[in-house]
Amino acid sequence: LILAQSKSFQKRISEIIGNKKKVKVLHSWPEQNIKKINKTDLIYTKKKFKKRFLKRFKKDHLNILFTGNVGWAQNFSYISRMVIAIKKDTSIKVAWHILGSGRDYDRSKYILRNSRNVYFYKHIPFEEVKNFHDMTDVFLISLFPGKALNSTIPGKFQTYLTARKPILGSISGECAYFIKKYDLGLSSEPGDSKNFKQNVKALYHQKI
Numbered sequence: 001l002i003l004a005q006s007k008s009f010q011k012r013i014s015e016i017i018g019n020k021k022k023v024k025v026l027h028s029w030p031e032q033n034i035k036k037i038n039k040t041d042l043i044y045t046k047k048k049f050k051k052r053f054l055k056r057f058k059k060d061h062l063n064i065l066f067t068g069n070v071g072w073a074q075n076f077s078y079i080s081r082m083v084i085a086i087k088k089d090t091s092i093k094v095a096w097h098i099l100g101s102g103r104d105y106d107r108s109k110y111i112l113r114n115s116r117n118v119y120f121y122k123h124i125p126f127e128e129v130k131n132f133h134d135m136t137d138v139f140l141i142s143l144f145p146g147k148a149l150n151s152t153i154p155g156k157f158q159t160y161l162t163a164r165k166p167i168l169g170s171i172s173g174e175c176a177y178f179i180k181k182y183d184l185g186l187s188s189e190p191g192d193s194k195n196f197k198q199n200v201k202a203l204y205h206q207k208i
Helices: 007-017 046-053 076-087 105-111 126-135 155-162 174-181 193-207
Strands: 002-004 023-025 062-069 094-101 118-121 138-142 167-170 185-188
Touching: 002 007, 007 023, 046 126, 062 126, 062 155, 062 193, 076 094, 076 105, 076 138, 076 167, 076 193, 094 105, 094 126, 105 118, 138 155, 167 174, 167 193, 174 185, 185 193
Parallel strands: 002 023, 062 094, 062 138, 094 118, 138 167, 167 185
Antiparallel strands: none
């Protein structure tokens, strides 16, 4: 038995081995708190988190949160360009929250150093990520275009779903299909700057 993460991978593996019956789809599941953590070990308790970051998560802004790896596969160079472009639109107010680490973390932070309302947070224990989920309005998910990545459903997607908030996608393939089919938010093809901007504006006006 071979378990594939998505239908696209299932189809490809079946073609390679020449046997459809042996390949089944097993979608990833949301991350969970597997171990208990003492409150004294937390970087931010919920109370401390709100006290420190409440001013960043402004009620009159659309707060967009990205979590996880900040790297090439996540197409973060493109996302950085979109952040700068959207900042020029004075008709909307957007705050970007980048939580995680990765190869493009320092470079992205440098590129966006002069952009207001762009906040970077270093990697923190998963037990504390929910604080960010509770405060944000929209989740951002992105992947670089390509056949293999189009077949991939990022692990954060299932975790985002547990928060029951809109998802802003810059992604194609199966993940984009799910966002559209189940009305989970708005998605555009990677590199489609026009639709990405329109989706951000639409989500902003939905909130305001």
